[in-house]
Amino acid sequence: AGQRLKNDVERFEKNAGTMxxxxxxxxxxxxxxxxxxxxxxxxxxxxxxxxxxxxxxxxLLCGLLLAARLQEGLRQARxxxxxxxxxxxxxxxxxxxxxxxVIAYFCGCFNGAVIVSKYILRDDVRTHGSGNAGLTNFYRxxxxxxxxxxxxxxxxxxxxxxxxxxxxxxxxxxxxWAGLFCLLGHxxxxxxxxxxxxxxxxxxxxxxxxxxxxxLVVWGGFLLLTVLTRYVSLGSLWAGGSFPFxxxxxxxxxxxxxxxxxxxxxxxxxxxxxxxxxxxxxxxKFSLHKKRE
Numbered sequence: 001a002g003q004r005l006k007n008d009v010e011r012f013e014k015n016a017g018t019m020x021x022x023x024x025x026x027x028x029x030x031x032x033x034x035x036x037x038x039x040x041x042x043x044x045x046x047x048x049x050x051x052x053x054x055x056x057x058x059x060l061l062c063g064l065l066l067a068a069r070l071q072e073g074l075r076q077a078r079x080x081x082x083x084x085x086x087x088x089x090x091x092x093x094x095x096x097x098x099x100x101x102v103i104a105y106f107c108g109c110f111n112g113a114v115i116v117s118k119y120i121l122r123d124d125v126r127t128h129g130s131g132n133a134g135l136t137n138f139y140r141x142x143x144x145x146x147x148x149x150x151x152x153x154x155x156x157x158x159x160x161x162x163x164x165x166x167x168x169x170x171x172x173x174x175x176x177w178a179g180l181f182c183l184l185g186h187x188x189x190x191x192x193x194x195x196x197x198x199x200x201x202x203x204x205x206x207x208x209x210x211x212x213x214x215x216l217v218v219w220g221g222f223l224l225l226t227v228l229t230r231y232v233s234l235g236s237l238w239a240g241g242s243f244p245f246x247x248x249x250x251x252x253x254x255x256x257x258x259x260x261x262x263x264x265x266x267x268x269x270x271x272x273x274x275x276x277x278x279x280x281x282x283x284x285k286f287s288l289h290k291k292r293e
Contacts, residue, residue, distance in 0.1 A: 096169050097177060104161040104178040108185020111196050112153030113138040116146050126195060130273075134197035136232050136286065151201060158182050158205035172210065172251055176259035179206040183266055198270040200236045203263065207243065217246040230285035233274035240267030 113133045117125035121142060126133050128141040135154065139147050158179070165178030186202050188194040204222070208215040218239045226235035240263075247260035277283035 097174075100165045100168050100174065100178050101181045103164050104181035105185040107157045107161040107164075108182040108187075108202065109189035109191050109196075110153060110157050111186060111189055111192060112150035113197060114189070114192050115153065116149050117142065120146065120149075132198060133192070133195065135201050140284075140287075154186070154197075154201040155205040157186075158202040159209060162206065162209045173253070173256055173259070175206075175210050176247075176256050176263070179203075179210070180259050180263050180266075182206065183263060187266065187270060198236065199267050200232075200239060203239065203243070203267055206263075207239075211250050213250050214243070214246050217242055226286065230287075231278065231283055232286045233271055233278065233283060237268060237271055237275070240264045240271065243267070 111133050113125050113135065117123055117138060123142075125138050125141055129137045131137070135147070135150055138150050161178045161182040162175050165174040168174070169177070183199045183203060183206070185196075186199050187196045189196045200222075204215070204219055207218045221238040221242055222235035224235075225238050226232050229235075243264040244257065244260040248257050251257070274283060
């Protein structure tokens, strides 16, 4: 439009000498009107462009401000010990946590040592040795490749409990919640007259499922103490005692730490007889050679 107006002005200037006075006046008015319309449209386009640009800039600034506020909120939440993963528990009803607790408990009730010894070997491991339905007593009593079945059973039930918790409620809090009830089922199985194991193997699997740092501290200390002293119970006490503190370091949320102390406290409590024997010097050392009693 601007170029056409310019061309018309040039033609008018060339032909102005051949036009009558009225034609020149009429043409000048027409060109002036067209020039005013062109200038008006230019102003409108500039105003519209500026308005759109300002709107886009406002949207961008609002987005940046919102992102900065969210980041600041998350930073403050971490400083107060509230982890993002722990916040997920607020989005689920108490009914779902009840389901997780029941499922995890019955997963824990599948005690590998009792199942293998009682239903495959027809000789309940709880009637031998320390009377504990755990891996160490099973190996000392029976040994053999069936020990691998005990290991797989106790590990897989913990893995299954935490995976189901992840599907139902999700988050780190849900994992600790499921881990606690899985260990309760392992230690106090309703189908085996509430006489189960001490939870080291299943607890170790739970630690691996939750966080590699927790697993490194728990399993590293367990293996180191067991290898150096040959007391499995000493390594187990380290695992139970260190679990809540490394949890505190990795997930400083009050709810998660409380569950971690409950899990670690259960493991240590289950080893109270071992502590007494350690203090008296009568605790048996672990040996790779099977000693049937």
